[in-house]
Structure formats: structure tokens, C-alpha cells
Amino acid sequence: MEILESVKMAVKTLTANKMRSTLTMLGIIIGNASVITMVGVGQGAQRYASDQFESLGPNVLFVIPGSSESRNRTLDAPRTLTLEDAKAIATQVPTVSGVAPQLQTQQAVVYSNRSTSALILGTTPDFSPVRTFDVAKGRFISDLDVQRGTRSVALGADLAKSLFGTSDPLGQTIRIKNISFQVIGIMEAKGAFLGNNQDDVAYIPLSTMSDQITGNTSPYGTEVTFISIAARDENSVGAAQFQITNLLRLRHKIVTDDDFTVRTQKDALEVVGNVAGALTIMLAAIAGISLFVGGIGIMNIMLVSVRERTQEIGLRKAIGASQDDILVQFIIEAIILAALGGAVGTLIGVGGVTLVSMVSPLKAGVSPAAVMIAVGVSSGIGLFFGVVPARQAAKLDPIVALRSA
Amino acid sequence: MKTIIRFEHVSKVYGSENTEVRALSDVNLTVEAGEYCAIMGPSGSGKSTAMNVIGCLDRPTSGSYYLDGVDVAQLNDHELAHIRNRKIGFVFQQFHLLPQLSAMENVMLPMVYAGIPLPQRQQRATEALTRVGLANRLNNRPNQLSGGQQQRVAIARAIVNQPVLLLADEPTGALDSHTTQEVMAIFAELNASGITVVMVTHESEVARLTRRVVWFRDGQVIHPNLSPTDLAQVTVAAV
Ligand SMILES: Nc1ncnc2c1ncn2[C@@H]1O[C@H](COP(=O)(O)OP(=O)(O)O)[C@@H](O)[C@H]1O
Ligand SMILES: [Mg+2]
Numbered sequence: 001m002e003i004l005e006s007v008k009m010a011v012k013t014l015t016a017n018k019m020r021s022t023l024t025m026l027g028i029i030i031g032n033a034s035v036i037t038m039v040g041v042g043q044g045a046q047r048y049a050s051d052q053f054e055s056l057g058p059n060v061l062f063v064i065p066g067s068s069e070s071r072n073r074t075l076d077a078p079r080t081l082t083l084e085d086a087k088a089i090a091t092q093v094p095t096v097s098g099v100a101p102q103l104q105t106q107q108a109v110v111y112s113n114r115s116t117s118a119l120i121l122g123t124t125p126d127f128s129p130v131r132t133f134d135v136a137k138g139r140f141i142s143d144l145d146v147q148r149g150t151r152s153v154a155l156g157a158d159l160a161k162s163l164f165g166t167s168d169p170l171g172q173t174i175r176i177k178n179i180s181f182q183v184i185g186i187m188e189a190k191g192a193f194l195g196n197n198q199d200d201v202a203y204i205p206l207s208t209m210s211d212q213i214t215g216n217t218s219p220y221g222t223e224v225t226f227i228s229i230a231a232r233d234e235n236s237v238g239a240a241q242f243q244i245t246n247l248l249r250l251r252h253k254i255v256t257d258d259d260f261t262v263r264t265q266k267d268a269l270e271v272v273g274n275v276a277g278a279l280t281i282m283l284a285a286i287a288g289i290s291l292f293v294g295g296i297g298i299m300n301i302m303l304v305s306v307r308e309r310t311q312e313i314g315l316r317k318a319i320g321a322s323q324d325d326i327l328v329q330f331i332i333e334a335i336i337l338a339a340l341g342g343a344v345g346t347l348i349g350v351g352g353v354t355l356v357s358m359v360s361p362l363k364a365g366v367s368p369a370a371v372m373i374a375v376g377v378s379s380g381i382g383l384f385f386g387v388v389p390a391r392q393a394a395k396l397d398p399i400v401a402l403r404s405a
Numbered sequence: 406m407k408t409i410i411r412f413e414h415v416s417k418v419y420g421s422e423n424t425e426v427r428a429l430s431d432v433n434l435t436v437e438a439g440e441y442c443a444i445m446g447p448s449g450s451g452k453s454t455a456m457n458v459i460g461c462l463d464r465p466t467s468g469s470y471y472l473d474g475v476d477v478a479q480l481n482d483h484e485l486a487h488i489r490n491r492k493i494g495f496v497f498q499q500f501h502l503l504p505q506l507s508a509m510e511n512v513m514l515p516m517v518y519a520g521i522p523l524p525q526r527q528q529r530a531t532e533a534l535t536r537v538g539l540a541n542r543l544n545n546r547p548n549q550l551s552g553g554q555q556q557r558v559a560i561a562r563a564i565v566n567q568p569v570l571l572l573a574d575e576p577t578g579a580l581d582s583h584t585t586q587e588v589m590a591i592f593a594e595l596n597a598s599g600i601t602v603v604m605v606t607h608e609s610e611v612a613r614l615t616r617r618v619v620w621f622r623d624g625q626v627i628h629p630n631l632s633p634t635d636l637a638q639v640t641v642a643a644v
Binding site: 005312 | 457460462463482483486487489490491495497501503505506514515517518519520562563566
């Protein structure tokens with residue numbers, strides 16, 4: 001019998017029992033939809049995080065407290081970094097062009113009768129060039145501000161808007177922790193970084209921050225949360241990392257384990273790549289398992305179907321179907337179910353991915369490879385799990401099958 | 406005359422040693438091409454078993470069955486499928502039509518397995534259905550047809566590949582006497598056109614319309630060649 005005839009026959013059988021066919025496909029549909037969505041979202045997350053770190057620029061390094069080995073390293077980890085460390089790096093490391101120590105905390109910010117919570121970031125003038133945060137209006141914190149510990153504040157674009165609306169904030173007075181600050185500048189909007197709004201920030205001199213807002217508790221000097229550094233150029237990043245590490249080891253009198261970590265943009269990208277890669281593999285594995293379960297579902301229902309259709313099989317044999325004809329018929333039914341389920345699942349997956357990119361900053365995309373693999377794998381699963389019921393059907397003794405009435 | 410069916414010491418045993426049932430016990434039987442014969446006998450005497458062996462749906466436990474001179478025991482699954490498809494037409498008491506297919510599609514099914522192209526399939530199925538008087542029911546599903554009509558569809562399906570042998574196991578068992586007459590007329594006409602017809606029946610009115618009666622009892626042929634006209638006295642004596 002020709003394969004095209006088998007396909008027609010299978011379609012006829014499957015459409016005659018739409019409910020069962022749909023239920024049979026359900027597992028594969030869900031499996032495929034999750035493969036497409038999971039892989040799409042995983043890759044979207046990876047692309048998003050990479051883009052974010054790319055946007056830092058290739059020259060940027062970060063010094064963060066804690067060793068890279070310590071597992072529970074957070075920004076609240078032991079504050080071993082100080083303003084003095086940052087100054088030493090600026091003066092003693094020749095490959096560095098800018099050093100911006102940062103000390104930050106979340107606080108209420110008040111202007112007249114409006115109040116909002118914002119990130120208060122104490123830093124030095126270098127912050128603006130190192131992190132490429134430009135001033136839109138007025139000026140950023142100056143060296144003099146830091147020296148004198150002035151109560152000056154530069155506002156992020158969003159914070160300025162939420163406190164002042166359309167009126168001009170320059171020269172106005174706002175209150176942070178009940179201390180008055182004069183607005184000296186407004187920053188350009190910068191957008192979010194890894195989901196954090198970078199425009200809902202108040203920049204104040206680092207000295208003012210540690211003396212009047214956070215209060216200094218470090219025995220080593222003026223503590224900072226972390227230090228952003230710009231290397232002279234892209235080629236000096238490696239040298240800068242090496243020199244900063246050595247300098248800080250000397251300063252911190254380190255014998256064995258570092259109490260700080262120097263990260264380059266490349267390091268960060270690598271970490272993102274590893275984490276996102278592992279995440280994608282894990283998501284794909286979970287999705288793959290559901291696809292496999294979908295295949296078992298097909299096998300189950302087809303085994304039931306073979307039992308229900310013994311008479312049909314017996315009749316087909318009595319009028320001239322060979323074992324191969326029956327085998328092919330059932331395998332084709334399984335493949336059609338799996339491939340169709342795969343296609344429907346893929347469509348749903350594409351929908352899911354589109355939805356995710358619409359409601360989140362993740363630029364989730366559907367890679368053609370993922371679609372091809374998912375549809376290919378589901379057809380393969382149909383073939384694989386269709387064989388067992390199909391063989392059972394083919395092996396049926398025609399006379400036993402006919403008598404099963 | 407050409408011999409189309411030959412049983413040599415055919416036995417069929419069901420079950421294992423202690424639950425053994427001898428459905429056929431050392432049966433010798435020949436049917437010549439062109440014959441029209443009825444197999445009769447009490448219930449459980451082995452008639453259906455014999456028909457299934459003749460139709461290559463079942464194999465004898467021992468002995469040999471030659472169909473058109475070929476020893477069926479030597480054939481593999483493909484060759485058996487081919488014989489069931491081309492040489493034999495089988496009509497069942499319960500019709501065995503596929504419910505999701507129309508009359509036309511049911512009749513086309515054997516030709517699908519024969520690899521006949523669609524236009525020819527349609528033409529021949531239409532012819533076969535016309536021959537059994539269902540030219541106006543081509544597209545009806547089985548559940549839209551009466552019992553007699555369903556059995557006629559089954560007959561059309563059995564003859565559509567132009568078999569040499571038409572087998573029918575109690576084809577009128579589920580029909581009333583009027584439709585029985587109609588179906589028997591079709592068998593008579595098919596036999597007249599040269600097809601060998603063997604049918605199982607327990608109705609002497611049906612058997613009387615054939616030309617030879619084979620009488621089974623306890624898995625054995627006790628009257629291999631009765632004239633249908635002698636049936637009345639034999640029935641009384643044999644049962
Ligand atoms: N598949 C089977 N398994 C066991 N016994 C069977 C089977 N088929 C038929 N038999 C037995 O074989 C004998 C003959 O059956 P059958 O050929 O159907 O008789 P008939 O058609 O003449 O009524 C009966 O005793 C029946 O019970
Ligand atoms: Mg019977």
C-alpha cells in the first residue's frame with residue numbers, strides 16, 4: 001500500500017475521533033510549548049543581561065567586597081573597602097583613568113509635601129565619566145563638594161520628575177533623612193540596569209553620605225559599598241585588574257584569602273553567559289522531560305486505541321492488509337499526532353515568548369533552531385512511542401481480532 | 406473441473422491438553438471451481454472454524470489445506486495477505502463495516518490494500534455497489550443503512566477485487582426473511598457469473614437455494630455432498 005494512502009487513512013481515523021486525538025496530542029502540545037517558551041525566555045534573559053553588561057563599556061572594572069569564592073557575597077557583605085582604597089588606586093595604579101567609590105542606601109526623599117523612596121548614592125566626581133552618567137542640567141558633584149562634605153545633590157531624571165513634576169528643581173532644597181540638600185544638577189535618563197531603575201537615584205558627595213546619612217562604622221577608614229573604575233583603555237583592563245588586586249592585597253595585608261574581588265566587564269559577561277547557559281539547559285531539560293512524558297501519553301492512548309480497534313484491525317487483515325500495512329498505519333497515526341501536537345505547541349510557545357517580550361524587558365526570541373528541534377523531536381517521539389502500539393496491532397491474529405465482538 | 410479447496414486430514418485443536426477442544430477432526434473435503442455450496446450442521450460442529458481456515462484467517466493444527474493448488478502452510482504473512490485480498494471475498498454475519506467510512510469507502514478498502522489508484526477504485530466500487538442494488542446509497546455511513554443494506558455493502562466489498570472464492574459465514578443470520586431472499590439472489594447471481602460460493606447457514610430454506618450441502622457434526626464432515634432437495638429427510642436423520 002502506498003504511503004500517501006496510509007496518511008489519508010490515518011487522517012480519516014484521527015478526524016473521526018477528534019476528542020481522543022486532541023487529548024492524545026495534549027502532552028506533546030504542552031511539552032513543545034514549554035520547550036519553545038523556556039528556551040526563548042532563557043536566551044532572552046541571557047541576551048538582556050549581556051546587553052546590560054555590554055552597556056557598561058569595555059573599560060569598566062568593579063571592586064566588590066568579599067572573595068569571589070565566598071558564596072554568600074552580597075553588597076551587604078563585610079565592608080572591607082574604603083575611600084582610602086579608592087584614593088590609593090587612583091594615585092598608584094597607572095593604567096586607571098578614573099575611580100568612583102560608591103556608598104549607597106535606600107532612603108525617603110522629601111520635597112515640600114511630596115515624598116518618595118530613592119537610592120541615595122554617595123560618590124565622587126569620577127562617577128560621572130567612569131559610569132558614563134551625563135549631566136543634563138546644572139552640574140555633578142565636584143571635588144570641593146567631597147572635600148567639604150557639602151549638602152549638594154544631583155537628581156536622577158525619574159526622581160527629579162517625581163519630586164518636582166514640570167517645575168525646575170535646580171537650586172531647590174530637598175530633605176534626605178531630615179537633612180536639607182540643595183539640588184545642583186539633573187542627570188540624563190539612563191534606563192534600567194538588570195531591572196533596577198538607575199534614574200530614581202540621588203547623588204551626593206561620598207563624605208556627606210558617610211558622615212551624615214549612613215554613619216561610618218568601618219575600623220579601616222571611610223567605608224564604601226563598592227568601587228567603579230575605568231581603565232585607561234580596553235587593552236589596559238587586564239593590567240589594571242592585576243595591579244589593583246596587588247595593591248589591595250598589600251593594603252589589606254592579605255596572606256591567604258582575598259577579602260575583595262576585582263571584576264572586569266569580561267568577567268561579568270562570562271558569569272552571565274555561564275549562569276544563563278546553565279539556566280537555558282535546565283529549562284530545556286525540564287521542557288524536554290515534559291515532551292518525553294507527552295510521548296508516553298501518546299503511547300498510552302494508542303495502546304488503548306489498539307485494544308478498542310481490534311475488530312477494525314481484524315477486518316482490515318481479513319480483506320488483505322498485511323502486518324506491515326497495519327504497522328505503518330498506526331505509526332503514521334502516532335507521527336501525525338505528535339507532529340501536529342508539536343506544531344500547535346510551537347505556535348503556543350511562540351505566543352508565550354511574544355507575551356514575555358511584551359510585558360518584560362527580556363528580548364525573548366524564538367530561535368528557528370529551537371522550533372526545528374522541538375518539531376523534529378516530537379515527530380521522533382511519535383515514531384518512537386508509536387512503534388510499540390503499532391507492533392501490537394500488527395501482530396493481532398485476524399480471527400481473534402474479528403471474534404472480539 | 407479445477408479443485409479450488411482441498412482439505413487433507415485437517416484438524417484444528419483449541420486450548421491446551423486438559424481443556425482441549427477439537428473444532429475440526431481429520432476433515433477431508435474438496436470444492437471444485439464454480440460450485441455453490443452450503444455448510445450446515447449443529448452449533449459448535451466446526452463450521453466457522455472450517456470457513457476461517459478456508460479463508461486463510463486461521464491455520465490448521467495439523468493436515469494440509471490447498472487453495473487453488475497452493476499449500477497455504479507454506480505462505481508467509483505477505484503472501485497470505487495477498488491471497489485474502491485478491492482470491493477470497495469474506496462476508497460475515499455481523500457485516501464488519503468500518504463505521505467512520507461511507508459505503509463507497511468501505512467497498513474501496515480492499516482496493517486500497519491492492520494498490521489500485523483512486524479513480525479506478527471509485528469506478529469499481531460504484532459498479533460493485535450498483536451490482537448489489539445500492540447505487541443510490543454510495544455515500545451513506547453504515548449506521549444510516551438497514552441490516553440488509555449493510556450486508557449488501559459487505560458483499561460488494563467482498564467481490565470488488567474479483568475473487569475466485571466467496572465465503573460467507575451465516576450471511577443471513579442477522580437478516581429477516583425478505584432481505585434474506587434479496588441477499589441470496591445476489592449470491593446466486595455471483596455464482597452464475599463464475600465465482601465459487603461457500604456459505605455457512607443453519608436455515609434449510611437458505612441451503613435449499615444452493616447446489617450442494619456439506620454436513621458437519623462434532624468437527625467432522627458426515628455428509629460431504631448432499632443434494633439440497635434431499636435436505637428435509639437428512640436434517641431429521643442427522644440432528
Ligand atoms: N478460539 C477458540 N478457542 C477455543 N475454542 C474454540 C474457539 N473457536 C471455536 N472453538 C470451539 O470449537 C468448536 C467449533 O466452533 P465453531 O467452528 O465456531 O462452530 P460452529 O461455527 O459450527 O458453531 C466449538 O466447540 C467452539 O466452542
Ligand atoms: Mg459459527
